[in-house]
Amino acid sequence: MAIALPGQRLGTTATHLSGPGTHTDPSGAIIASLAGPIQTTTAGGRGANTSSIADKPTLSIPHPPPNPTAHNGASTTVLPRVGDEVLARVTRLQARQATVEMGVGGDDSGGAFVGIVRAQDVRATEKDKVKVGECFRVGDVIRAVVISLGDQTGYYLSTATNHLGVVMATSEDGNQMYPISWKEFRDPKTGRTESRKVAKPF
Missing domain, CATH: 2.40.50.100 (RNA polymerase II/Efflux pump adaptor protein, barrel-sandwich hybrid domain)
Known part of the structure; x- marks a missing residue:
């Protein structure tokens, strides 16, 4: 086989x-x-x-056996699997991808696993027009799905459905923003908007 x-x-x-x-x-x-x-x-x-x-x-391709776990005293680390939804914090932006630190099962503590969101995996339409810097900013918290175990650089993630994308964003002025559309967050103190790939805003 x-x-x-x-x-x-x-x-x-x-x-x-x-x-x-x-x-x-x-x-x-x-x-x-x-x-x-x-x-x-x-x-x-x-x-x-x-x-x-x-x-x-x-x-x-069949999934591997149940997730391996690593025990260190009372702590347990669960490895991400293909199909898992994760919360992740954006740590670095490049022209064609965003690098994130992610947790599993709603944990965005980060640090344990590195993920990559490539430009072609940001959204489902007009993939060739995606500008990563207009979809994410360093510090954003995103919801994504694991689409591949990737390589030594990290897991490959996708935000290419409506309920995936940025869920928490801080403005350039340091204020917590709220979503106003699929493409924008607004700073409630200054009124200024910033572009993002927004997870289902309403």
Whole structure:
């Protein structure tokens, strides 16, 4: 059985469906999100030996066993998994990506895990027009989903659905802001607005 590595191209949406442990890129390629054996099944579960056009085979990679935990006295560290929603704090911005420190299960304490939000994973539409600096600022708290275990630089995250994006933002004047649209926060003291990729604002 073939073994996939994170980021490996497995097929295309023209011939297959993207299943658990995979995601698609803007070109329609199906990409491995996990390391593991590649499984090909039909909707009816008959296995890989099918030529039905109406029923595309599904490419998937099974999740690994339950999360490993590391015990240090009373503390337990849970490792993020593909599909987990996380809260993360933006620590660095570059032209094509934002680097974050993240927690799991609603914990934004940060420091334990590094995540990367690439420009193409910021939103679902007009991906080629995304300017990372207009979507996030250092210090923002974002809600994102883990789409790949990534590489040595960190986990790959996405904010490309309506309920994902910036949930807490501080203005350039140091004031806590509130969302007024999908693209803007407002400073309640100065009245000035700043652009962000806002998590569902209302």
